[in-house]
Amino acid sequence: MFELDVRSRVPIYEQLVEKIKELIIKGLLKEHEQLPSVRALSNDLTINPNTIQKAYRELENQGYIYSIPGKGSFVAPLKDKDINKEKIEKILEEIKKLMLEGFHLGMNREDIIKVLEDVVKIKEGK
Amino acid sequence: MLRVNGLYKKYDDFEAIKNVSLHIPKGVVYGLIGSNGAGKTTLLKTVTGIYEKDRGNVTLNEKEIYENAEAKKKIFFIADNPYFYPGYTVKDMAKFYKSVYETWDDNKYERLRDIFKIDENKKVRNMSKGMQKQVAIWLGLSTNTDVLILDEPLDGLDAVIRQRVKKLIFQEVIDRELTVLISSHNLRELEDFCDYVAILHNGEVILEREVEKLKSSIFKVEVAFNDGMPEELMDRIKPIKSVQKGRIWVLVVEGERSEIEKILQSYNPVLFDVVSLTLEEIFMYEMEGIGYEIINY
Numbered sequence: 192m193f194e195l196d197v198r199s200r201v202p203i204y205e206q207l208v209e210k211i212k213e214l215i216i217k218g219l220l221k222e223h224e225q226l227p228s229v230r231a232l233s234n235d236l237t238i239n240p241n242t243i244q245k246a247y248r249e250l251e252n253q254g255y256i257y258s259i260p261g262k263g264s265f266v267a268p269l270k271d272k273d274i275n276k277e278k279i280e281k282i283l284e285e286i287k288k289l290m291l292e293g294f295h296l297g298m299n300r301e302d303i304i305k306v307l308e309d310v311v312k313i314k315e316g317k
Numbered sequence: 318m319l320r321v322n323g324l325y326k327k328y329d330d331f332e333a334i335k336n337v338s339l340h341i342p343k344g345v346v347y348g349l350i351g352s353n354g355a356g357k358t359t360l361l362k363t364v365t366g367i368y369e370k371d372r373g374n375v376t377l378n379e380k381e382i383y384e385n386a387e388a389k390k391k392i393f394f395i396a397d398n399p400y401f402y403p404g405y406t407v408k409d410m411a412k413f414y415k416s417v418y419e420t421w422d423d424n425k426y427e428r429l430r431d432i433f434k435i436d437e438n439k440k441v442r443n444m445s446k447g448m449q450k451q452v453a454i455w456l457g458l459s460t461n462t463d464v465l466i467l468d469e470p471l472d473g474l475d476a477v478i479r480q481r482v483k484k485l486i487f488q489e490v491i492d493r494e495l496t497v498l499i500s501s502h503n504l505r506e507l508e509d510f511c512d513y514v515a516i517l518h519n520g521e522v523i524l525e526r527e528v529e530k531l532k533s534s535i536f537k538v539e540v541a542f543n544d545g546m547p548e549e550l551m552d553r554i555k556p557i558k559s560v561q562k563g564r565i566w567v568l569v570v571e572g573e574r575s576e577i578e579k580i581l582q583s584y585n586p587v588l589f590d591v592v593s594l595t596l597e598e599i600f601m602y603e604m605e606g607i608g609y610e611i612i613n614y
Contacts, residue, residue, distance in 0.1 A: 237480050
């Protein structure tokens with residue numbers, strides 16, 4: 192169902208957690224949908240089952256999934272604010288990076304404020 | 318639970334194993350890493366009770382393994398160069414192991430035969446080295462023991478077979494909490510394979526840790542500041558290693574990632590990047606730390 196980058200520096204465990212979160216946030220894994228079993232995922236990706244178990248436990252702690260003993264793990268219903276919070280953080284990071292680059296190229300404070308005002312106008316439909 | 322406590326092993330005057338302790342919980346894959354001649358094979362052979370130890374002990378579920386048939390029934394050891402009786406076919410070897418290991422599983426043997434696709438009526442000694450290794454793993458898994466100990470199991474196997482062997486071992490870990498102790502000098506390989514690693518050097522364990530914890534507690538940071546490195550920053554993060562490359566500092570730092578990031582960010586770096594270390598890099602830093610020099614030619 193997805194691929195991990197075994198050559199990456201990012202530990203497999205972290206990759207797993209992030210990947211499944213991403214699938215949930217993007218709606219590719221739907222509410223109450225069952226996640227692949229540890230066995231299936233281990234066989235599919237050739238990764239240590241204990242690592243998968245740890246990743247699932249972490250996702251459960253963070254409220255992304257829930258598990259039913261003997262049945263498996265399922266996607267927990269997401270509160271909208273959780274999804275938004277993550278997305279907002281990402282967008283702010285992006286804006287910061289772009290602004291830094293802009294300043295480096297000679298953009299100034301007024302330019303940013305103008306853009307901000309333009310965007311607000313668009314949003315308000317003016 | 319497989320435990321090694323304060324183990325010593327000497328060959329004449331040469332101390333091959335010095336005060337080694339390992340804690341191997343049930344159902345984990347435990348990797349033993351070491352430079353060449355570090356004592357990996359000696360350690361494994363002493364753990365399995367092939368060699369007699371000089372001091373210390375090795376226990377499986379609190380019971381001493383050496384000269385204890387009951388404990389040994391629960392362990393299967395696959396040597397770097399597995400031994401097969403002269404003239405024996407795979408089938409003959411299977412019959413032999415079946416007579417020795419009560420836990421032997423015929424169904425598994427047959428299932429694995431279809432997976433490995435090796436002719437069970439061929440004499441094992443006439444097979445290639447890689448094939449012999451596969452036969453050993455096939456037989457080892459079929460014995461269904463609680464513990465599987467493998468000395469450089471993936472050495473000499475091609476990429477496809479390596480994946481296959483890993484998958485088979487992982488399935489046993491899930492299905493019946495098989496405990497796996499494996500040695501290797503291939504860190505890349507152990508990185509995704511093991512839950513725990515121990516680094517062996519000159520017969521001593523210099524580090525024993527959960528792989529994920531190890532990788533999430535030591536980082537490489539690349540950082541640069543407009544006005545150079547703030548003096549007190551080094552004191553606050555206490556890098557294990559720091560190298561200055563022009564205006565960029567490369568630091569190896571131990572600790573909680575979010576903490577380190579917070580501290581560094583507070584000094585407004587103009588460049589800032591944190592990456593996890595590979596097991597190979599961790600191994601190198603640990604070895605450097607104890608004076609095992611990495612020489613750059």
